[in-house]
Amino acid sequence: MKPFTYERAKSPAEAASRAAAVNNARFIAGGTNLLDLMKLEIETPAHLIDVNGLGLDTIEPTEAGGLRIGALVRNTDLAADPRVRRDYAVLSRALLAGASGQLRNKATTAGNLLQRTRCPYFYDPAQPCNKRQPGSGCSAIGGFSRQLGVIGVSEACIATHPSDMAVAMRALDAAVETVKPDGQTRTIPIADFHRLPEDRPEIDTTLDHGEFITAVTLPPPVGGQQVYRKVRDRASYAFAIVSVAAIVQPDGTGRVALGGVAHKPWRVEKAEAELPRGAKATTAALLDGAKPTEENAFKLTLVERTLSAVLMDARG
Amino acid sequence: MKFDSPATTNPIDQLNVVGKPLDRIDGPLKVSGRATYAYEWHDPAIKPAYGVIIHATIPKGRIRRMDASAASRAPGVLTVVTPESLPKLIGKLEKGKFNTATLMGGPEIDHYHQAIGLVVATSFEAARAAANLVTIEYEEKPGNFALDKLIDAAGLPKDGEPDSGVGDFEAAFAQAPVTLDQRYKTPDHSHAMMEPHATLAVWDADGLTVWTSNQMVAWGRSDLAKTLNLPEEKVHLMSPFVGGGFGGKLFLRADVVMAALGAKATGQPVKVALARPMLMNNTTHRPATLQRIRIGATREGKITAIGHESWSGDLPGGGPELAVQQTRLLYAGENRMTRTRLAVLDLPEGNAMRAPGEAPGLMALEIAIDEMAEKLGMDPIAFRILNDTQVDPEKPERPFSQRAFAEVFRIGAERFGWDKRQARPGQLRDGRFLIGHGVAAAFRNNMVTKSGARVRLGKDGIVTVETDMTDIGTGSYTILAQTAAEMMGLPIERVAVHLGDSRFPVSAGSGGQWGANNSTAGVYAACVKLREAVAKRLGINAADVSFANGEVRSGGRALSLTEAAKDGELVAEDSIEYGDLDKTHQQSTFGAHFIEVGVDAATAEVRIRRMLAVCAAGRILNPKTARSQVIGAMTMGAGAALMEELAVDTRRGFFVNHDLATYEVPVHADIPHQEVIFLDETDPMSSPMKAKGVGELGLCGVAAAIANAVYNATGVRVRDYPVTLDKLIDRLPDVA
Ligand SMILES: Cc1cc2nc3c(=O)[nH]c(=O)nc-3n(C[C@H](O)[C@H](O)[C@H](O)COP(=O)(O)OP(=O)(O)OC[C@H]3O[C@@H](n4cnc5c(N)ncnc54)[C@H](O)[C@@H]3O)c2cc1C
Numbered sequence A: 001m002k003p004f005t006y007e008r009a010k011s012p013a014e015a016a017s018r019a020a021a022v023n024n025a026r027f028i029a030g031g032t033n034l035l036d037l038m039k040l041e042i043e044t045p046a047h048l049i050d051v052n053g054l055g056l057d058t059i060e061p062t063e064a065g066g067l068r069i070g071a072l073v074r075n076t077d078l079a080a081d082p083r084v085r086r087d088y089a090v091l092s093r094a095l096l097a098g099a100s101g102q103l104r105n106k107a108t109t110a111g112n113l114l115q116r117t118r119c120p121y122f123y124d125p126a127q128p129c130n131k132r133q134p135g136s137g138c139s140a141i142g143g144f145s146r147q148l149g150v151i152g153v154s155e156a157c158i159a160t161h162p163s164d165m166a167v168a169m170r171a172l173d174a175a176v177e178t179v180k181p182d183g184q185t186r187t188i189p190i191a192d193f194h195r196l197p198e199d200r201p202e203i204d205t206t207l208d209h210g211e212f213i214t215a216v217t218l219p220p221p222v223g224g225q226q227v228y229r230k231v232r233d234r235a236s237y238a239f240a241i242v243s244v245a246a247i248v249q250p251d252g253t254g255r256v257a258l259g260g261v262a263h264k265p266w267r268v269e270k271a272e273a274e275l276p277r278g279a280k281a282t283t284a285a286l287l288d289g290a291k292p293t294e295e296n297a298f299k300l301t302l303v304e305r306t307l308s309a310v311l312m313d314a315r316g
Numbered sequence B: 001m002k003f004d005s006p007a008t009t010n011p012i013d014q015l016n017v018v019g020k021p022l023d024r025i026d027g028p029l030k031v032s033g034r035a036t037y038a039y040e041w042h043d044p045a046i047k048p049a050y051g052v053i054i055h056a057t058i059p060k061g062r063i064r065r066m067d068a069s070a071a072s073r074a075p076g077v078l079t080v081v082t083p084e085s086l087p088k089l090i091g092k093l094e095k096g097k098f099n100t101a102t103l104m105g106g107p108e109i110d111h112y113h114q115a116i117g118l119v120v121a122t123s124f125e126a127a128r129a130a131a132n133l134v135t136i137e138y139e140e141k142p143g144n145f146a147l148d149k150l151i152d153a154a155g156l157p158k159d160g161e162p163d164s165g166v167g168d169f170e171a172a173f174a175q176a177p178v179t180l181d182q183r184y185k186t187p188d189h190s191h192a193m194m195e196p197h198a199t200l201a202v203w204d205a206d207g208l209t210v211w212t213s214n215q216m217v218a219w220g221r222s223d224l225a226k227t228l229n230l231p232e233e234k235v236h237l238m239s240p241f242v243g244g245g246f247g248g249k250l251f252l253r254a255d256v257v258m259a260a261l262g263a264k265a266t267g268q269p270v271k272v273a274l275a276r277p278m279l280m281n282n283t284t285h286r287p288a289t290l291q292r293i294r295i296g297a298t299r300e301g302k303i304t305a306i307g308h309e310s311w312s313g314d315l316p317g318g319g320p321e322l323a324v325q326q327t328r329l330l331y332a333g334e335n336r337m338t339r340t341r342l343a344v345l346d347l348p349e350g351n352a353m354r355a356p357g358e359a360p361g362l363m364a365l366e367i368a369i370d371e372m373a374e375k376l377g378m379d380p381i382a383f384r385i386l387n388d389t390q391v392d393p394e395k396p397e398r399p400f401s402q403r404a405f406a407e408v409f410r411i412g413a414e415r416f417g418w419d420k421r422q423a424r425p426g427q428l429r430d431g432r433f434l435i436g437h438g439v440a441a442a443f444r445n446n447m448v449t450k451s452g453a454r455v456r457l458g459k460d461g462i463v464t465v466e467t468d469m470t471d472i473g474t475g476s477y478t479i480l481a482q483t484a485a486e487m488m489g490l491p492i493e494r495v496a497v498h499l500g501d502s503r504f505p506v507s508a509g510s511g512g513q514w515g516a517n518n519s520t521a522g523v524y525a526a527c528v529k530l531r532e533a534v535a536k537r538l539g540i541n542a543a544d545v546s547f548a549n550g551e552v553r554s555g556g557r558a559l560s561l562t563e564a565a566k567d568g569e570l571v572a573e574d575s576i577e578y579g580d581l582d583k584t585h586q587q588s589t590f591g592a593h594f595i596e597v598g599v600d601a602a603t604a605e606v607r608i609r610r611m612l613a614v615c616a617a618g619r620i621l622n623p624k625t626a627r628s629q630v631i632g633a634m635t636m637g638a639g640a641a642l643m644e645e646l647a648v649d650t651r652r653g654f655f656v657n658h659d660l661a662t663y664e665v666p667v668h669a670d671i672p673h674q675e676v677i678f679l680d681e682t683d684p685m686s687s688p689m690k691a692k693g694v695g696e697l698g699l700c701g702v703a704a705a706i707a708n709a710v711y712n713a714t715g716v717r718v719r720d721y722p723v724t725l726d727k728l729i730d731r732l733p734d735v736a
């Protein structure tokens, strides 16, 4: 870990402006991802802006009839909120499928969205990795790639985004509210928040330099059966090999988002038209253009079979 | 004490203390944080500096240039030890007898993450930050990293018996009416113990003292002396608490050597712990194997030919994984063959991990037996029992000392409800799960080896045991206390045990499941001497003396034991040494593992639902600690079956998943109800304790039982561990 300076931000706008003003600054929320990466010198901020004291830790109703989740709401609290459990069950289920109790107690809503990939080569600073060190190459292509992406991948990077929470948020059409260093605020639909790697895999999201997340909003409840199914080798405390977040309505229509397959939560709205026709047709449309590696091609079958099971569950 | 004829009745047979499920005597220290693990050795007189190792980041080659100048200037840094600084510091580093690669590399690099230097600073954080400032230029050399490409190049290992044979295997196999010829794969495994390797090193006028985490104190001490070119008397090694080892701490490792070098260079105490992401490539691992098994049998199921071949790899000068050894002893059959071949690999060093040889060997053999039973249309338990043998099949004149092989299966089958298992796979379903049942044999030899101890009877009436034995979480403290208490007729509260100090008599140490039987037998021997000394001091006849309830009784007299030491402490020391009972008799431990799995019909995720182990392992010295050993081993077996695999990058030459997020071991949610049954058994050939080991037996066969259960659930036979969903998913029925 490199030595760094530290301050406590006093307001979201100040946090953002300080992040732009101080060289190589980073926000710290729960610290469960950032500190690990700093210890390995994968992240080397010179300055940390602690945003824990900003009071962004409440969940409030929105005028539209949805919920506004403060950026600092802990994963544990979000999963346990009665409104979330009742109206957005897929989110609660996704959160509880992630990490461990201790980690969820610390992990925040914004931090979870911004957690970095779990590609094993990204975690070994001695190995070439375009995401960690742009231009150095991608070790995972042709290497140990069982866990990595199958769709939306590029020649520069095949990493996945590891969050469970974000997959459910994608299915729920959440939006990310931010404030920029100049004080301007904006709302980014979750669909546009995470990027594909293309030739700039070092950039995970569409946030600007210094831009600070204040909240995530959920639109009014959409009802339906809400299922989150996470597939993994061990029963707990492992990242998804694939995961399926689904909201299925009584008439068989619905929404599906996938985790563990791409650089972002993977949802293709037009594929959802196939839902009434079943998992095979839906998966074919969802994963059209997939480019798996030899080691992770099984994920295509796995998605289809998992979606089948999820649809069966949802239809009762 | 020489143990060269079978044990007869002795004081241990009273079983007043031995054999009781007592709590660990070191438990309160551990749960209150007062157990002195190496890195937490809080001696207020010792103000340590902190060392962080610099690791090689190529698998093979040499260092062209190493620039530590920025690191040396970094805040808090006291020194940087580099290959260049060695000659002045200590001369040339030698290699320990038990090491294959040198523990500090440079300029030559033998494997990824080999230690090549140390930064010592006033704080851990300063040392870690500075270690990243060292820049190194390498000259990389091509290496061999793919075992399956080296099958033809693999040769004979230089030690041991690479080939064994009886009768004419090839002919008998060719003639057998029912045959199996299959290949199996087991991956590299990491010990993944909780406590990483760690050492605090201090030099003074008497030499070097290290507080470390090591299973084998005497080996560690002699190899440390050898490595640093010191006389052994100048090295003092302490390892009183070990937070898990599983074989990964049998040998001297880089933490000790680097801490010693750092302390020498700075002239002050230095602590070094291996960082978790460095453990997998820096230390040893269980080597991957490729195995071929051929079995021929009569239509009635009698094995007539059994052949087992295994290939593994290691660094130049290393050894093979002895995956065929159980096949020489486990089943009958007149024509037999085993072969062990070794390839040269440039991956990190392979070495012992819990049940070395048998664990991966049985992972293959016990699937093969299941497959063969199916071919024969037999129940796999009936097939095993039919091919039971009470003698060493290679040397029929050598009987097993005890072999309750059939019994463990019969008892287990009844308890588990084996009769409800469906012989045809893919028949049972419970909700979303396909249900399957599997069984496998557990087998591990009992090794006898010299073990010493010292016992003191203090003026306060407390008996103190001193031996360099270690407790790696196994319960050694407790069973040694039980042994001394039984021998001296005391309650366990009046026994103190001190372990893991190289100034104490040399014991068997912890490895190969030999620790419990040998080290307690060593304490037994020392206590026999102490009893004689007590009798003498009290002036009573040693021949008819008995020790009970804190008293020494002879004839009609009863004297308090404390009486004997009132004029001064009594000290006795002895070792147990063995004759040839282990040559005339094959001493082994046996078990049967029963497993129920559920395989998710859609995703092919395998989840274990029930586990039962039945063990026949001689006298169980403490059923509670023994059970803990077995359930821990079953858990490790679950890991081996379902998730554990060091992923080899065959282009870049290293284990990629080198942390506990990516090298998965079972978590609580993976482990269902575990039941353990110990047969009530004593083995008078093993030692005066009549005990054997259980710590490795509990692991042997577990993974195969799980793989067999997965087959029973799905009809998909996976011969390539771990049995992960990607190997099943294409062959499951459509999701209905
Ligand atoms: C062992 C382990 C297992 C895990 N398993 C899972 C799992 O199964 N599923 C899963 O989904 N996750 C898992 N996680 C990841 C965990 O969910 C994340 O570490 C956590 O959500 C990150 O939140 P945090 O608040 O601690 O973020 P931090 O570590 O504090 O920050 C992460 C990043 O977000 C930035 N940031 C934080 N807040 C803001 C803000 N308001 N605005 C702008 N930027 C901000 C920080 O600068 C930093 O770059 C696991 C983590 C660990 C360590």
Ligand code: SF4
Pocket (backbone or CB within 6 Å): A117, A119, A120, A121, A122, A128, A129, A130, A131, A132, A137, A138, A139, A140, A141, A148, A156, A157, A158, A159, A201
């Ligand atoms: S997949 Fe992405 S994160 Fe992984 S090594 Fe390649 S560039 Fe790095």
